[in-house]
Amino acid sequence: MTIHRSITENAIAKSSVDRPDAWVGSLERDLVMTDADFERVRKLIYERAGIVLAEHKREMVYSRLARRLRLHKLTRFTDYLARLEQHPDSREWESFTNALTTNLTAFFREMHHFPLLAEHVSRVNGPVRIWCAAASTGEEPYSIAMQLSETLGSRAPDSRVVGTDIDTDALAKAREAVYPIDQVAKLDEARRKRFFLRGSGPRSGQAMIRPEISAMVELKQLNLLASKWPIEGPFDAIFCRNVMIYFDKTTQARILERFVPFLKPDGLLFAGHSENFSFISQAFRLRGQTVYELANPASSQPPSGR
Incomplete structure (x- = not known):
């Protein structure tokens, strides 16, 4: 990502004298983020959530965390990060993690997975x-529930989709189950009519998931790096799509190994379009396009929040 620079050479020189290690983007920046601050952010989010932030994510880190600094009336990232480290149980850690989590999703994304499901x-x-x-x-857990409804018919209400995420802000939006109408418009007309209610009044321009579909979905906060997961298996399938790309290979392998007992012996693991698990873990073998099955089904044992 190119950093926009709209400051004069004199301003750059002055800034370099005043803050020799500061990352300076433009005169409009009112907060100080040094190279050391950026490295601390990378270290803390890796330890907390396993997310690997590349060097070119500086702009993103500044813009997303700047809101937190301004909320706390701070002007230096150094002071904000010091507060975090001094208070390991602070709720601000949740906001810190939420700010650095990317939420790119859509209904029936990677459509080729759903016929196989x-x-x-x-x-x-x-x-x-x-x-x-x-x-x-x-969008993803509700899409899965819609597919179950279409496939299972009268059996669908007894089925469950457990949706988890580390980002509590994203989960709050998921629980509302209300989306902009233009986002829903991308679905075919039959699905729009069957699974959504059109909003009116204050909800004009929005669509809500029908209650019978949202009732099939249970949403929980879960950190894949946590020592214990607050869910119980086994599952017929696990969707872990476009998540592993934010982890390093060691973390990916550890999570894949932990998935094993959460899957039924004939269960399926769905990955994202740019993810390849074949060279990361021997626990799974490729079955279809970014779809995996257990390499050793006998290794699957019913877990309890393992």
């Missing part, structure tokens, strides 16, 4: 259970 769950005896490990603002 439909085929898979149609063979399941009893209630279907799916874990969506990156629920974000809800």
Whole structure:
């Protein structure tokens, strides 16, 4: 990402004298973020959430955390980060993590996965259970629930989609189950009519997930790096799409190994379009386009928040 610079050479020289290690973007910047501050942010978010921030994410870090500094009436990232480190149990950690979490999602994203999911769950005896490990603002878990409704018919209400995410702000939006109408307009007309209610009055221009679909989805906060996950398996499928790209290979392998006991022996793991788990863990083998199955089904044991 190119950093916009709109300051004169004299201003740059003065800034370099006053703050030799400061990262200076433009005269409009009212907060000080040094190179050391940026490295501290990278270290803290990695330790807290496993997220690896590349060097070119400086602009993003500044813009997203600047709101937190201004809220606390601080002008230096150094002071904000010191407060975090001095108070490890502070609720500000949640806001810090939320600010640095990317929530890019859509209804029925990566459409090629859903026919395979439909085929898979149609063979399941009893209630279907799916874990969506990156629920974000809800589009993905609700899409899964819609697919279950279409495939299972009268059996669908007994099925459950557990949607988890580390970002509590995103989960709050997911619980509202209300979306801009133009986002829903991308779906075909049959799905729009079957699964959404058009808003009116204050909700004009918005669409709400029908209650029978939202009732199938349970949303929880979960950090994939936590020592214990507050969910119980096993699941017929796990959706962990476009999440692993934010982790390093060691973290990816550890999470994949932990997924094993949360899947039924014939369960499926759905990955994102740019993710390849074949060279990260021997626990899974490729079954289809970014879809995996257990390499050793006998290794799957029903867990309890493991």
